[in-house]
Amino acid sequence: MYASSLHARFMHCPTSKHYQTAKRVLRYIKGTLDYGLEYVKGKNAMLIGLCDSDWGGSIEDSKSTSGYAFFFGSGVFSWASVTQNYVVLSTVEAKYIRSHYTGHLA
Known part of the structure; x- marks a missing residue:
């Protein structure tokens, strides 16, 4: 899940390194079907x-x-990972922006 979401960030301008690591992820998935x-x-x-x-x-x-x-139970059924559109200057700002995406301010 993490590797796929990380690769998705580079879909607009992939390099040969991204291609190689994507193949590695697909080989892992094939082995864990x-x-x-x-x-x-x-x-x-x-x-x-x-x-x-x-x-x-x-x-x-x-x-x-x-x-x-x-x-x-024992399985995850929903997840998301979002890169924020802003560069924050403190952890408080990061949590405030996170609350916008997730609806939780903790």
Whole structure:
């Protein structure tokens, strides 16, 4: 999931390095096709939602990344990772902008 979202950032101008690493990700996916998520009826399942953001984590442009993931039982069913449009100067600003994308200010 992380590798795919990271590659998506470079779709507008990919290089041969991006092509090589994309092939590596596809080889990994091909080798893990039998993996899966299991939802067992009657087993105690809990809904969990997580969100977070970093502060200037991108080396290229110092922009922050916000993301969330929702889990039910043993598997994730929804996730997102978004590079923020602004360069922030503090962790408070990063959290404020994250709340715009995720609806949570924590």
